Amino acid sequence: MSISGSKKKIIDSAQALFHRHGFQQTSLDDITRVSGVTRSNLYYHFNSKEELGLEALRERIRHYEAEVLGPTLRNTSFPPAERLSEFYRRVATYHRSQVPPAGCPFGNLAVEMCGTNDNFREMLSSFFDMWEDALESCIRQGIESGEFRGDYSPRIMAQMILSHLEGMVLMVKTHRTMEPLDSGTVMIMSLLKAT
Amino acid sequence: MSISGSKKKIIDSAQALFHRHGFQQTSLDDITRVSGVTRSNLYYHFNSKEELGLEALRERIRHYEAEVLGPTLRNTSFPPAERLSEFYRRVATYHRSQVPPAGCPFGNLAVEMCGTNDNFREMLSSFFDMWEDALESCIRQGIESGEFRGDYSPRIMAQMILSHLEGMVLMVKTHRTMEPLDSGTVMIMSLLKAT
DNA sequence: TAATTAGGACTGGGCGGTCAGTACTACTAT
DNA sequence: ATAGTAGTACTGACCGCCCAGTCCTAATTA
Numbered sequence: 001m002s003i004s005g006s007k008k009k010i011i012d013s014a015q016a017l018f019h020r021h022g023f024q025q026t027s028l029d030d031i032t033r034v035s036g037v038t039r040s041n042l043y044y045h046f047n048s049k050e051e052l053g054l055e056a057l058r059e060r061i062r063h064y065e066a067e068v069l070g071p072t073l074r075n076t077s078f079p080p081a082e083r084l085s086e087f088y089r090r091v092a093t094y095h096r097s098q099v100p101p102a103g104c105p106f107g108n109l110a111v112e113m114c115g116t117n118d119n120f121r122e123m124l125s126s127f128f129d130m131w132e133d134a135l136e137s138c139i140r141q142g143i144e145s146g147e148f149r150g151d152y153s154p155r156i157m158a159q160m161i162l163s164h165l166e167g168m169v170l171m172v173k174t175h176r177t178m179e180p181l182d183s184g185t186v187m188i189m190s191l192l193k194a195t
Numbered sequence: 196m197s198i199s200g201s202k203k204k205i206i207d208s209a210q211a212l213f214h215r216h217g218f219q220q221t222s223l224d225d226i227t228r229v230s231g232v233t234r235s236n237l238y239y240h241f242n243s244k245e246e247l248g249l250e251a252l253r254e255r256i257r258h259y260e261a262e263v264l265g266p267t268l269r270n271t272s273f274p275p276a277e278r279l280s281e282f283y284r285r286v287a288t289y290h291r292s293q294v295p296p297a298g299c300p301f302g303n304l305a306v307e308m309c310g311t312n313d314n315f316r317e318m319l320s321s322f323f324d325m326w327e328d329a330l331e332s333c334i335r336q337g338i339e340s341g342e343f344r345g346d347y348s349p350r351i352m353a354q355m356i357l358s359h360l361e362g363m364v365l366m367v368k369t370h371r372t373m374e375p376l377d378s379g380t381v382m383i384m385s386l387l388k389a390t
Numbered sequence: 391t392a393a394t395t396a397g398g399a400c401t402g403g404g405c406g407g408t409c410a411g412t413a414c415t416a417c418t419a420t
Numbered sequence: 421a422t423a424g425t426a427g428t429a430c431t432g433a434c435c436g437c438c439c440a441g442t443c444c445t446a447a448t449t450a
Contacts (some may be wrong), residue, residue, distance in 0.1 A: 124369050236407090
Protein backbone atom coordinates (compact mmCIF):
# COMPACT_ATOMS: atom_id res chain seq x y z
CA MET A 1 0.00 0.00 0.00
CA SER A 2 1.46 3.35 -1.04
CA ILE A 3 1.01 6.75 0.52
CA SER A 4 -1.87 8.63 -1.03
CA GLY A 5 -1.18 11.77 -3.02
CA SER A 6 -2.68 14.12 -0.50
CA LYS A 7 -0.72 12.69 2.38
CA LYS A 8 2.52 13.16 0.49
CA LYS A 9 1.60 16.73 -0.39
CA ILE A 10 0.87 17.46 3.25
CA ILE A 11 4.17 16.02 4.45
CA ASP A 12 6.18 17.80 1.77
CA SER A 13 4.60 21.17 2.52
CA ALA A 14 4.91 20.62 6.25
CA GLN A 15 8.61 19.78 5.95
CA ALA A 16 9.34 22.97 4.05
CA LEU A 17 7.31 25.16 6.40
CA PHE A 18 8.64 23.55 9.58
CA HIS A 19 12.16 24.05 8.32
CA ARG A 20 11.74 27.72 7.51
CA HIS A 21 9.32 28.86 10.20
CA GLY A 22 9.59 26.23 12.90
CA PHE A 23 7.04 23.68 14.06
CA GLN A 24 5.11 25.80 16.52
CA GLN A 25 5.19 28.85 14.30
CA THR A 26 3.61 26.97 11.39
CA SER A 27 -0.18 26.78 11.56
CA LEU A 28 -2.24 24.00 10.05
CA ASP A 29 -3.84 26.65 7.87
CA ASP A 30 -0.38 27.48 6.51
CA ILE A 31 0.03 23.83 5.58
CA THR A 32 -3.37 23.52 3.91
CA ARG A 33 -2.69 26.74 2.00
CA VAL A 34 0.66 25.52 0.65
CA SER A 35 -0.34 21.92 0.03
CA GLY A 36 -3.75 22.72 -1.42
CA VAL A 37 -5.22 19.97 0.74
CA THR A 38 -8.23 20.67 2.92
CA ARG A 39 -8.11 20.82 6.68
CA SER A 40 -10.46 17.88 7.11
CA ASN A 41 -8.35 15.74 4.84
CA LEU A 42 -5.32 16.61 6.91
CA TYR A 43 -7.11 15.34 10.01
CA TYR A 44 -8.15 12.30 8.07
CA HIS A 45 -4.48 11.36 7.63
CA PHE A 46 -3.07 12.61 10.94
CA ASN A 47 -4.59 12.60 14.39
CA SER A 48 -2.82 15.74 15.57
CA LYS A 49 -0.31 18.37 14.57
CA GLU A 50 2.32 16.57 16.66
CA GLU A 51 1.73 13.33 14.79
CA LEU A 52 2.20 15.16 11.50
CA GLY A 53 5.35 16.78 12.82
CA LEU A 54 6.83 13.47 13.90
CA GLU A 55 5.99 11.82 10.61
CA ALA A 56 7.48 14.71 8.66
CA LEU A 57 10.65 14.39 10.71
CA ARG A 58 10.77 10.61 10.25
CA GLU A 59 10.44 11.08 6.52
CA ARG A 60 13.18 13.71 6.43
CA ILE A 61 15.54 11.43 8.33
CA ARG A 62 14.80 8.60 5.94
CA HIS A 63 15.45 10.88 3.00
CA TYR A 64 18.70 12.22 4.51
CA GLU A 65 20.09 8.75 5.04
CA ALA A 66 19.20 7.66 1.52
CA GLU A 67 20.19 10.79 -0.39
CA VAL A 68 23.08 12.22 1.63
CA LEU A 69 24.74 9.79 4.03
CA GLY A 70 24.40 6.80 1.73
CA PRO A 71 26.03 8.35 -1.36
CA THR A 72 28.77 10.12 0.60
CA LEU A 73 30.02 9.05 4.05
CA ARG A 74 28.82 5.46 3.64
CA ASN A 75 29.77 5.08 0.01
CA THR A 76 32.65 2.68 0.42
CA SER A 77 33.45 2.73 -3.29
CA PHE A 78 35.37 5.95 -2.60
CA PRO A 79 38.26 6.53 -0.22
CA PRO A 80 37.26 8.03 3.17
CA ALA A 81 38.76 11.48 2.65
CA GLU A 82 36.96 11.85 -0.65
CA ARG A 83 33.70 10.70 0.96
CA LEU A 84 33.98 13.27 3.72
CA SER A 85 34.88 15.95 1.24
CA GLU A 86 31.90 15.07 -0.93
CA PHE A 87 29.67 15.10 2.14
CA TYR A 88 30.77 18.65 2.96
CA ARG A 89 30.28 19.63 -0.66
CA ARG A 90 26.68 18.45 -0.63
CA VAL A 91 25.97 20.21 2.66
CA ALA A 92 27.33 23.45 1.23
CA THR A 93 25.31 23.06 -1.95
CA TYR A 94 22.15 22.49 0.05
CA HIS A 95 22.61 25.53 2.25
CA ARG A 96 23.65 27.67 -0.69
CA SER A 97 20.29 26.85 -2.26
CA GLN A 98 18.33 28.28 0.66
CA VAL A 99 17.95 32.06 0.46
CA PRO A 100 17.96 33.37 3.03
CA PRO A 101 19.77 30.51 4.80
CA ALA A 102 17.30 28.54 6.89
CA GLY A 103 19.71 26.50 8.99
CA CYS A 104 19.80 22.77 9.56
CA PRO A 105 16.30 21.24 9.57
CA PHE A 106 17.31 18.89 12.36
CA GLY A 107 19.25 21.40 14.42
CA ASN A 108 16.45 23.94 14.20
CA LEU A 109 13.91 21.39 15.34
CA ALA A 110 16.19 20.25 18.16
CA VAL A 111 16.54 23.77 19.49
CA GLU A 112 12.80 24.34 19.29
CA MET A 113 11.42 21.07 20.57
CA CYS A 114 13.96 19.27 22.77
CA GLY A 115 13.04 21.24 25.84
CA THR A 116 9.31 20.59 25.64
CA ASN A 117 8.58 17.42 23.67
CA ASP A 118 10.27 14.11 24.34
CA ASN A 119 9.00 12.42 21.21
CA PHE A 120 10.82 14.90 19.03
CA ARG A 121 13.81 14.89 21.33
CA GLU A 122 14.28 11.14 21.26
CA MET A 123 13.91 10.93 17.52
CA LEU A 124 16.44 13.71 17.01
CA SER A 125 18.80 12.29 19.60
CA SER A 126 18.97 8.91 17.91
CA PHE A 127 19.25 10.55 14.51
CA PHE A 128 22.28 12.55 15.61
CA ASP A 129 23.76 9.34 17.02
CA MET A 130 23.25 7.64 13.70
CA TRP A 131 24.80 10.55 11.84
CA GLU A 132 27.77 10.41 14.20
CA ASP A 133 28.08 6.69 13.54
CA ALA A 134 28.34 7.33 9.82
CA LEU A 135 31.06 9.91 10.41
CA GLU A 136 32.87 7.63 12.83
CA SER A 137 32.99 4.71 10.39
CA CYS A 138 34.29 6.93 7.64
CA ILE A 139 36.98 8.35 9.90
CA ARG A 140 38.00 4.98 11.27
CA GLN A 141 38.46 3.68 7.76
CA GLY A 142 40.43 6.80 6.91
CA ILE A 143 42.74 6.18 9.83
CA GLU A 144 43.20 2.56 8.85
CA SER A 145 44.01 3.54 5.30
CA GLY A 146 46.48 6.13 6.54
CA GLU A 147 44.62 9.11 5.04
CA PHE A 148 43.61 10.53 8.43
CA ARG A 149 45.68 11.12 11.54
CA GLY A 150 45.28 8.43 14.17
CA ASP A 151 46.02 10.27 17.39
CA TYR A 152 42.37 10.89 18.27
CA SER A 153 39.64 8.30 18.51
CA PRO A 154 37.26 8.21 15.54
CA ARG A 155 34.33 8.66 17.91
CA ILE A 156 35.70 11.84 19.40
CA MET A 157 36.55 13.22 15.98
CA ALA A 158 33.09 12.36 14.66
CA GLN A 159 31.49 14.12 17.62
CA MET A 160 33.62 17.15 16.98
CA ILE A 161 32.83 17.26 13.28
CA LEU A 162 29.08 16.96 13.82
CA SER A 163 28.94 19.64 16.53
CA HIS A 164 31.15 21.88 14.46
CA LEU A 165 28.94 21.40 11.42
CA GLU A 166 25.76 22.26 13.30
CA GLY A 167 27.44 25.35 14.68
CA MET A 168 28.70 26.47 11.28
CA VAL A 169 25.24 26.17 9.77
CA LEU A 170 23.88 28.26 12.62
CA MET A 171 26.48 30.93 11.83
CA VAL A 172 25.57 30.84 8.15
CA LYS A 173 21.95 31.46 9.08
CA THR A 174 22.81 34.25 11.52
CA HIS A 175 25.41 36.12 9.45
CA ARG A 176 23.74 35.38 6.13
CA THR A 177 26.98 34.39 4.49
CA MET A 178 28.39 31.01 3.53
CA GLU A 179 31.87 31.98 4.64
CA PRO A 180 31.86 30.17 8.03
CA LEU A 181 30.86 26.92 6.36
CA ASP A 182 33.32 27.26 3.49
CA SER A 183 36.39 28.08 5.56
CA GLY A 184 35.36 25.73 8.39
CA THR A 185 35.18 22.68 6.17
CA VAL A 186 38.57 23.48 4.66
CA MET A 187 40.04 23.66 8.13
CA ILE A 188 38.55 20.36 9.26
CA MET A 189 39.76 18.54 6.15
CA SER A 190 43.21 19.93 6.77
CA LEU A 191 43.15 19.07 10.47
CA LEU A 192 42.17 15.49 9.77
CA LYS A 193 44.93 14.87 7.25
CA ALA A 194 47.64 12.50 8.41
CA THR A 195 50.91 14.32 9.09
CA MET B 196 17.75 57.83 37.65
CA SER B 197 17.82 54.04 37.88
CA ILE B 198 15.59 51.48 36.21
CA SER B 199 12.43 50.92 38.20
CA GLY B 200 12.05 47.66 40.07
CA SER B 201 9.26 46.47 37.87
CA LYS B 202 11.19 46.92 34.66
CA LYS B 203 14.07 44.87 35.99
CA LYS B 204 11.70 42.14 37.15
CA ILE B 205 10.14 42.01 33.71
CA ILE B 206 13.50 41.74 31.94
CA ASP B 207 14.81 39.10 34.32
CA SER B 208 11.71 36.93 34.00
CA ALA B 209 11.61 37.43 30.23
CA GLN B 210 15.25 36.37 29.88
CA ALA B 211 14.67 33.14 31.75
CA LEU B 212 11.45 32.32 29.89
CA PHE B 213 12.81 33.23 26.45
CA HIS B 214 15.82 31.02 27.11
CA ARG B 215 13.83 27.99 28.15
CA HIS B 216 10.72 28.27 25.99
CA GLY B 217 11.78 30.58 23.16
CA PHE B 218 10.63 34.07 22.32
CA GLN B 219 7.51 33.25 20.33
CA GLN B 220 6.50 30.46 22.64
CA THR B 221 6.60 32.72 25.69
CA SER B 222 3.39 34.68 26.15
CA LEU B 223 3.20 38.05 27.83
CA ASP B 224 0.92 36.40 30.38
CA ASP B 225 3.73 33.96 31.18
CA ILE B 226 5.98 36.92 31.87
CA THR B 227 3.45 38.72 34.04
CA ARG B 228 2.84 35.50 35.97
CA VAL B 229 6.53 34.95 36.71
CA SER B 230 7.48 38.57 37.31
CA GLY B 231 4.39 39.44 39.31
CA VAL B 232 4.06 42.60 37.23
CA THR B 233 0.79 43.43 35.56
CA ARG B 234 0.30 43.32 31.84
CA SER B 235 -0.45 47.02 31.60
CA ASN B 236 2.67 47.90 33.51
CA LEU B 237 4.65 45.84 31.04
CA TYR B 238 3.22 47.93 28.23
CA TYR B 239 4.12 51.04 30.15
CA HIS B 240 7.79 50.06 30.05
CA PHE B 241 7.87 48.47 26.60
CA ASN B 242 6.00 49.38 23.44
CA SER B 243 5.79 45.84 22.13
CA LYS B 244 6.81 42.29 22.82
CA GLU B 245 9.59 42.67 20.25
CA GLU B 246 10.98 45.71 22.05
CA LEU B 247 11.03 43.75 25.29
CA GLY B 248 12.75 40.86 23.53
CA LEU B 249 15.43 43.10 22.07
CA GLU B 250 16.06 44.80 25.39
CA ALA B 251 16.28 41.46 27.17
CA LEU B 252 18.80 40.30 24.58
CA ARG B 253 20.81 43.51 24.85
CA GLU B 254 20.97 43.09 28.60
CA ARG B 255 22.04 39.47 28.30
CA ILE B 256 24.84 40.39 25.92
CA ARG B 257 26.01 43.12 28.27
CA HIS B 258 25.97 40.65 31.16
CA TYR B 259 27.82 38.00 29.16
CA GLU B 260 30.62 40.36 28.25
CA ALA B 261 31.01 41.57 31.80
CA GLU B 262 30.67 38.27 33.65
CA VAL B 263 32.09 35.72 31.21
CA LEU B 264 34.27 37.14 28.45
CA GLY B 265 35.85 39.81 30.64
CA PRO B 266 37.02 37.51 33.45
CA THR B 267 38.15 34.71 31.12
CA LEU B 268 39.15 35.22 27.46
CA ARG B 269 39.97 38.89 27.92
CA ASN B 270 41.60 38.60 31.30
CA THR B 271 45.18 39.31 30.30
CA SER B 272 46.47 38.69 33.81
CA PHE B 273 46.42 34.99 32.95
CA PRO B 274 48.19 33.16 30.11
CA PRO B 275 46.00 32.51 27.03
CA ALA B 276 45.68 28.73 27.43
CA GLU B 277 44.55 29.16 31.01
CA ARG B 278 42.04 31.81 29.93
CA LEU B 279 40.52 29.58 27.28
CA SER B 280 40.42 26.69 29.70
CA GLU B 281 38.71 28.81 32.31
CA PHE B 282 36.23 30.00 29.68
CA TYR B 283 35.29 26.42 28.83
CA ARG B 284 35.02 25.64 32.54
CA ARG B 285 32.51 28.42 33.07
CA VAL B 286 30.47 27.40 30.05
CA ALA B 287 30.30 23.85 31.36
CA THR B 288 29.33 25.02 34.84
CA TYR B 289 26.56 27.15 33.40
CA HIS B 290 25.07 24.37 31.31
CA ARG B 291 25.44 21.86 34.11
CA SER B 292 23.26 24.15 36.22
CA GLN B 293 20.36 23.99 33.76
CA VAL B 294 18.22 20.88 34.20
CA PRO B 295 17.13 19.85 31.73
CA PRO B 296 19.76 21.54 29.54
CA ALA B 297 18.26 24.57 27.81
CA GLY B 298 20.94 25.25 25.23
CA CYS B 299 22.75 28.49 24.48
CA PRO B 300 20.50 31.52 25.02
CA PHE B 301 22.02 33.21 21.99
CA GLY B 302 22.10 30.17 19.74
CA ASN B 303 18.51 29.31 20.55
CA LEU B 304 17.38 32.82 19.75
CA ALA B 305 19.40 32.85 16.53
CA VAL B 306 17.75 29.66 15.32
CA GLU B 307 14.32 30.96 16.21
CA MET B 308 14.49 34.56 15.04
CA CYS B 309 17.16 35.00 12.36
CA GLY B 310 14.86 33.87 9.58
CA THR B 311 12.04 36.25 10.40
CA ASN B 312 13.30 39.26 12.33
CA ASP B 313 16.24 41.37 11.21
CA ASN B 314 16.51 43.33 14.45
CA PHE B 315 17.25 40.15 16.38
CA ARG B 316 19.41 38.81 13.57
CA GLU B 317 21.64 41.86 13.41
CA MET B 318 22.10 42.05 17.16
CA LEU B 319 22.99 38.36 17.32
CA SER B 320 25.25 38.58 14.29
CA SER B 321 27.34 41.37 15.78
CA PHE B 322 27.35 39.63 19.15
CA PHE B 323 28.79 36.47 17.62
CA ASP B 324 31.37 38.62 15.83
CA MET B 325 32.36 40.20 19.10
CA TRP B 326 32.59 36.81 20.79
CA GLU B 327 34.77 35.59 17.94
CA ASP B 328 36.98 38.66 18.37
CA ALA B 329 37.55 37.79 22.01
CA LEU B 330 38.50 34.24 21.07
CA GLU B 331 40.75 35.46 18.26
CA SER B 332 42.71 37.83 20.51
CA CYS B 333 43.22 35.14 23.09
CA ILE B 334 44.42 32.68 20.47
CA ARG B 335 46.69 35.21 18.79
CA GLN B 336 48.36 35.93 22.11
CA GLY B 337 48.66 32.21 22.73
CA ILE B 338 50.44 31.76 19.43
CA GLU B 339 52.77 34.64 20.15
CA SER B 340 53.64 33.21 23.54
CA GLY B 341 54.22 29.80 22.01
CA GLU B 342 51.44 28.07 23.94
CA PHE B 343 49.29 27.47 20.85
CA ARG B 344 50.21 26.10 17.47
CA GLY B 345 50.72 28.74 14.82
CA ASP B 346 49.90 26.92 11.60
CA TYR B 347 46.31 28.21 11.41
CA SER B 348 45.21 31.82 11.52
CA PRO B 349 43.74 32.92 14.85
CA ARG B 350 40.59 34.08 13.06
CA ILE B 351 39.94 30.69 11.50
CA MET B 352 40.60 28.93 14.78
CA ALA B 353 38.30 31.30 16.64
CA GLN B 354 35.55 30.71 14.09
CA MET B 355 35.99 27.00 14.47
CA ILE B 356 35.92 27.11 18.26
CA LEU B 357 32.76 29.22 18.37
CA SER B 358 30.85 27.10 15.86
CA HIS B 359 31.99 23.97 17.60
CA LEU B 360 30.88 25.32 20.97
CA GLU B 361 27.41 26.22 19.72
CA GLY B 362 27.09 22.78 18.20
CA MET B 363 28.22 21.02 21.37
CA VAL B 364 25.68 22.90 23.45
CA LEU B 365 22.98 21.87 21.01
CA MET B 366 24.04 18.24 21.43
CA VAL B 367 23.95 18.60 25.22
CA LYS B 368 20.40 19.85 24.97
CA THR B 369 19.33 17.13 22.56
CA HIS B 370 21.01 14.13 24.21
CA ARG B 371 20.53 15.43 27.75
CA THR B 372 24.06 14.64 28.73
CA MET B 373 27.10 16.86 29.27
CA GLU B 374 29.41 14.34 27.60
CA PRO B 375 29.69 16.10 24.20
CA LEU B 376 30.72 19.34 25.86
CA ASP B 377 33.16 17.70 28.26
CA SER B 378 35.01 15.60 25.71
CA GLY B 379 34.78 18.26 23.02
CA THR B 380 36.52 20.90 25.10
CA VAL B 381 39.29 18.49 26.02
CA MET B 382 39.84 17.76 22.36
CA ILE B 383 39.99 21.43 21.35
CA MET B 384 42.46 22.26 24.12
CA SER B 385 44.63 19.41 22.98
CA LEU B 386 44.33 20.36 19.29
CA LEU B 387 45.39 23.93 20.01
CA LYS B 388 48.51 23.00 21.97
CA ALA B 389 51.76 23.78 20.24
CA THR B 390 53.53 20.62 19.11
C1' DT C 391 -18.50 -0.44 -1.11
C1' DA C 392 -14.95 1.28 1.38
C1' DA C 393 -11.39 4.63 1.31
C1' DT C 394 -10.52 9.18 0.28
C1' DT C 395 -11.29 14.11 -0.55
C1' DA C 396 -13.99 18.41 -0.11
C1' DG C 397 -16.46 22.02 2.36
C1' DG C 398 -17.72 24.63 6.03
C1' DA C 399 -19.46 25.82 10.58
C1' DC C 400 -18.14 25.79 15.19
C1' DT C 401 -15.73 25.68 19.98
C1' DG C 402 -12.86 27.12 23.57
C1' DG C 403 -8.94 29.15 24.63
C1' DG C 404 -4.80 31.93 24.12
C1' DC C 405 -2.67 35.64 21.94
C1' DG C 406 -0.62 40.66 21.43
C1' DG C 407 -2.13 44.94 22.00
C1' DT C 408 -5.28 49.11 23.54
C1' DC C 409 -7.44 52.26 26.59
C1' DA C 410 -9.31 55.32 30.13
C1' DG C 411 -8.26 56.25 34.40
C1' DT C 412 -5.75 56.32 39.27
C1' DA C 413 -2.07 57.45 42.55
C1' DC C 414 1.91 59.71 43.71
C1' DT C 415 5.62 63.04 43.44
C1' DA C 416 7.78 67.30 42.21
C1' DC C 417 8.05 71.61 40.27
C1' DT C 418 6.02 76.22 39.62
C1' DA C 419 3.11 80.37 39.24
C1' DT C 420 0.26 83.20 42.02
C1' DA D 421 0.51 78.71 51.51
C1' DT D 422 -2.04 77.20 47.50
C1' DA D 423 -3.60 75.86 43.26
C1' DG D 424 -2.20 74.23 38.98
C1' DT D 425 0.80 71.43 35.89
C1' DA D 426 3.46 67.73 34.38
C1' DG D 427 5.74 63.35 34.40
C1' DT D 428 6.12 58.62 36.17
C1' DA D 429 4.36 54.30 37.64
C1' DC D 430 0.72 51.45 37.59
C1' DT D 431 -4.17 49.20 37.05
C1' DG D 432 -8.16 46.27 35.27
C1' DA D 433 -11.17 45.69 31.69
C1' DC D 434 -11.50 44.89 27.11
C1' DC D 435 -10.87 43.95 21.80
C1' DG D 436 -10.21 41.39 17.65
C1' DC D 437 -7.63 37.81 15.87
C1' DC D 438 -5.73 33.29 15.30
C1' DC D 439 -5.10 28.73 16.84
C1' DA D 440 -5.72 23.36 17.14
C1' DG D 441 -9.11 20.49 17.06
C1' DT D 442 -14.26 18.80 16.32
C1' DC D 443 -18.33 17.71 13.86
C1' DC D 444 -21.18 16.80 10.12
C1' DT D 445 -22.49 16.25 5.29
C1' DA D 446 -21.65 15.13 0.72
C1' DA D 447 -19.10 14.10 -3.30
C1' DT D 448 -15.57 11.35 -5.60
C1' DT D 449 -12.59 7.54 -6.57
C1' DA D 450 -10.28 2.85 -6.64
